[in-house]
Amino acid sequence: MLIRRVVGNSMFPTLVSGKIVIARKNNYRVHDVVIVKVGNREIIKRIIQLSPTITLKGDNMNSAQYTDIKESDILGVVIWPKIKI
């Protein structure tokens, strides 16, 4: 289980900077908010596509996309707070 504090606005308004989240290594699906290892950082985004490649995007309308995410980089699915799809 991961307990993390959100830093940044790319998931606004769903998650604001400073919010504490809990994530677990679960099966994931489109629309889940996940914590992902990118380089030497952990980032938090929503899955918008699983096939043909895993693609992530922040809920903030100005957020960029992350494409070609590896399954092994997905560290957990946010289970708290309950996030609306």
Added chain:
Amino acid sequence: MRFIKPVYAHCDLPCGVYDPMQARIEAESVHKILEKYADLHDEDKWRAIIIKEQRLELVKHHLWVLWTDYFKPEHLVNHPDLHDIFWKATKQAGAVKKSINPTDSKELIDMIDAIDEIFKATKK
């Protein structure tokens, strides 16, 4: 108290998502901590100091990201003191780490508000 590791919703892509409010929220939290500090039980004072230290690191982080990733050379035309304002604000964040005086944290908030005014002006 266990330090809660950050997870970034700021991606350095850059994603174009910037807002001085991120720094302000953390600075406000610090200010509230310092306002309450004198009335805290001794066993809570050490927690308050640890939380204050963490929040002020976030203030500095948010200010640096805004300074280095958002603002561009052309912004200096209308705001030639931009670098000085950011330098002083991040120095103030460091000063508040050593302080338990809410006056110092209020000064930090005022500095962030000044940055916010410039930020809003660049959006027009």
